[in-house]
Amino acid sequence: MTEPQLAPPRRYAPYDRAGGFDRSLGHPARRDLPFFAARMRELDAAEAFPTEAVARLDALGLPAQYVPARHGGTLDSYEDLLQLVRVVARRDLTVAIAHTKTYLGAVSTWVGGTAEQAQELGARIASGAVVSWGLTERAHGSDLLSGELTATPVAGGYRLDGEKWLINNATRSDLVCVLARTSPAGGTRGYSLLLVDKALLADGSHTCLPAAKTHGIRGADISGIAFDGAVVPASALIGEEGEGIETVLRSLQITRTICASLSLGAGDHALRIATRFGLEHRLYGKRLIDLPQAHRALTEAYADLLAMEAVTLLASRGVHTLTEEMSVSSAAVKYLVPTTADELITGMGQFLGARSFLSEEFAHGLFAKLERDHRIVGIFDGNTLVNLNALINQFAALARGYRAGRTDAEGLAAAATLDAQIPVFDPARLQLTSRTGNSVAASLPRGVAELRELVTSGEAPESLLTVAEKLLHISDTTHEQMAAHRPSPRDVPAAAFDLAHRYTLCSAAAACLQVWLRNRTTVAADTTATAGLWQDGLWAEAALCRLAERLTPGTLPEDGADGSAVLDRLMPLLVEQYDSGEMFSLLPFPLAEAAGSLAEEAS
Numbered sequence: 001m002t003e004p005q006l007a008p009p010r011r012y013a014p015y016d017r018a019g020g021f022d023r024s025l026g027h028p029a030r031r032d033l034p035f036f037a038a039r040m041r042e043l044d045a046a047e048a049f050p051t052e053a054v055a056r057l058d059a060l061g062l063p064a065q066y067v068p069a070r071h072g073g074t075l076d077s078y079e080d081l082l083q084l085v086r087v088v089a090r091r092d093l094t095v096a097i098a099h100t101k102t103y104l105g106a107v108s109t110w111v112g113g114t115a116e117q118a119q120e121l122g123a124r125i126a127s128g129a130v131v132s133w134g135l136t137e138r139a140h141g142s143d144l145l146s147g148e149l150t151a152t153p154v155a156g157g158y159r160l161d162g163e164k165w166l167i168n169n170a171t172r173s174d175l176v177c178v179l180a181r182t183s184p185a186g187g188t189r190g191y192s193l194l195l196v197d198k199a200l201l202a203d204g205s206h207t208c209l210p211a212a213k214t215h216g217i218r219g220a221d222i223s224g225i226a227f228d229g230a231v232v233p234a235s236a237l238i239g240e241e242g243e244g245i246e247t248v249l250r251s252l253q254i255t256r257t258i259c260a261s262l263s264l265g266a267g268d269h270a271l272r273i274a275t276r277f278g279l280e281h282r283l284y285g286k287r288l289i290d291l292p293q294a295h296r297a298l299t300e301a302y303a304d305l306l307a308m309e310a311v312t313l314l315a316s317r318g319v320h321t322l323t324e325e326m327s328v329s330s331a332a333v334k335y336l337v338p339t340t341a342d343e344l345i346t347g348m349g350q351f352l353g354a355r356s357f358l359s360e361e362f363a364h365g366l367f368a369k370l371e372r373d374h375r376i377v378g379i380f381d382g383n384t385l386v387n388l389n390a391l392i393n394q395f396a397a398l399a400r401g402y403r404a405g406r407t408d409a410e411g412l413a414a415a416a417t418l419d420a421q422i423p424v425f426d427p428a429r430l431q432l433t434s435r436t437g438n439s440v441a442a443s444l445p446r447g448v449a450e451l452r453e454l455v456t457s458g459e460a461p462e463s464l465l466t467v468a469e470k471l472l473h474i475s476d477t478t479h480e481q482m483a484a485h486r487p488s489p490r491d492v493p494a495a496a497f498d499l500a501h502r503y504t505l506c507s508a509a510a511a512c513l514q515v516w517l518r519n520r521t522t523v524a525a526d527t528t529a530t531a532g533l534w535q536d537g538l539w540a541e542a543a544l545c546r547l548a549e550r551l552t553p554g555t556l557p558e559d560g561a562d563g564s565a566v567l568d569r570l571m572p573l574l575v576e577q578y579d580s581g582e583m584f585s586l587l588p589f590p591l592a593e594a595a596g597s598l599a600e601e602a603s
């Protein structure tokens with residue numbers, strides 16, 4: 001009998017690049033390197049900024065990755081950026097949040113600035129300048145249209161007066177992108193963005209506010225900045241006067257998508273600590289991992305993480321291919337991924353029991369740290385309710401698009417086919433609202449029909465179709481309820497938030513199905529460990545079961561005749577990825593922990 005022909009392992013460039021980046025950061029167990037796990041905890045306890053780790057990221061060229069290639073940097077794919085931030089976040093969220101802030105500070109210039117401004121800022125960032133983003137004010141939180149910091153026209157420029165508070169890197173940054181009121185009446189056209197070079201301000205015209213003490217990311221510079229007659233040149237204005245709010249809203253569509261990488265990294269870290277404990281800890285004569293409930297807790301977390309990876313992948317590739325729909329996809333991702341990761345981390349805390357509470361002794365205290373650190377991801381850059389509200393505002397168009405089965409088929413296929421080339425991102429295509437709805441969510445009926453055919457031809461299991469059809473029914477009902485929603489700009493009813501939450505889960509189900517359908521034959525034929533996840537629709541079925549369970553508790557099928565529920569079948573793959581030092585991921589993603597790398601580095 002001849003051996004079946006297996007394809008050589010397929011390479012996925014963003015995973016390869018980020019895996020290589022992780023390996024160049026060195027094994028987290030190496031005491032002599034800046035990312036040594038215990039060092040991260042010590043810095044956190046001392047509320048000290050992780051200077052060495054940040055410098056290491058600078059030395060490895062991460063800042064250039066924040067600058068689009070057309071402006072002189074190396075950023076040509078948001079999927080790349082997503083994976084790079086993910087590997088930093090899986091080590092330490094303080095470092096990831098402190099470093100990536102420069103991208104957030106710069107994005108408005110990429111979206112709304114002139115080519116000259118972008119080129120100049122790109123060069124500053126590539127040579128090490130830190131940029132922060134000053135939107136929020138002490139009294140106004142998410143309500144940007146109440147901002148009181150003013151920019152008043154004066155000869156040759158603008159005079160800034162007022163304060164921005166809780167601003168990441170406000171003190172450490174060289175430049176701050178500030179949202180300022182330029183029209184006394186305010187309103188949507190009453191604000192402008194100014195890129196302030198702190199070194200050029202007259203003495204005494206600005207003060208950096210003391211760093212706030214925080215629950216998590218304790219070493220980060222979460223401070224603020226106050227201006228008192230600070231004059232900036234007219235060239236500091238990004239875009240036209242009055243375009244500030246619009247540029248911010250368009251920029252947030254990218255940053256909210258990228259924020260999901262912080263949650264994916266934190267989720268990986270939490271599951272890694274728990275898996276190690278589950279394999280090593282013994283109770284009642286067995287390994288903890290072999291107790292059915294413990295086993296299930298890990299596989300549920302794994303399935304949730306894989307589902308969120310699929311959702312985030314589609315959204316980050318969609319930055320390039322479904323750009324006009326990003327007002328929807330970014331809000332859905334920024335709501336769902338951090339919320340799911342918070343739940344995952346809580347679940348892993350229960351799994352670890354008392355050890356989750358130890359701030360030094362177990363896993364260098366890093367579980368307790370990441371649990372605290374991750375709380376912020378759902379708060380900044382638009383908190384969970386703000387993102388749900390952004391979806392509620394678009395219910396009518398989303399329901400219409402779904403009913404009509406309206407999808408950008410080409411854009412969706414390019415986003416979901418993971419080895420397909422994606423076009424260069426064009427920020428001019430970003431829209432404040434999506435006129436076409438959401439191609440991902442609207443693809444569910446057609447995706448399920450395609451799956452039905454695969455089941456008929458024996459290429460997909462009946463059990464996957466069963467859960468997909470259940471989700472299709474829920475999605476149909478959810479969209480009908482969204483269509484019936486009566487918009488009210490103020491006093492949005494609580495039920496609408498619940499509906500928006502359900503919508504994000506339906507959209508996630510559609511995303512998982514698309515990612516599985518478009519890549520199932522290529523990845524499943526690989527020789528890598530991840531291939532097993534794709535065979536017989538395993539990960540997709542597990543992910544859909546989890547989403548269905550969250551939408552309608554009690555949906556998860558009971559153990560099959562052979563006694564192995566779909567989640568249980570994930571366990572060997574979870575352990576294999578852990579043992580081989582790979583990211584918990586849908587695709588091959590070797591990290592610094594990969595076999596032999598500690599020995600290699602040490603030699």
Ligand SMILES: Cc1cc2nc3c(=O)[nH]c(=O)nc-3n(C[C@H](O)[C@H](O)[C@H](O)COP(=O)(O)OP(=O)(O)OC[C@H]3O[C@@H](n4cnc5c(N)ncnc54)[C@H](O)[C@@H]3O)c2cc1C
Nearest residue numbers: 133134135136141142166167168222380381382383385389
């Ligand atoms: C560590 C950290 C770092 C930060 N970094 C930055 C930064 O770099 N730049 C910057 O500009 N800001 C930054 N912020 C500020 C942060 O982005 C804002 O605090 C946040 O977006 C506003 O949310 P809030 O919960 O603080 O306040 P609020 O918006 O006042 O919210 C208070 C409550 O009202 C609810 N709420 C708000 N809007 C709605 C709505 N539409 N419908 C229903 N309920 C609603 C909220 O969910 C919350 O429960 C940072 C904050 C922290 C803690």
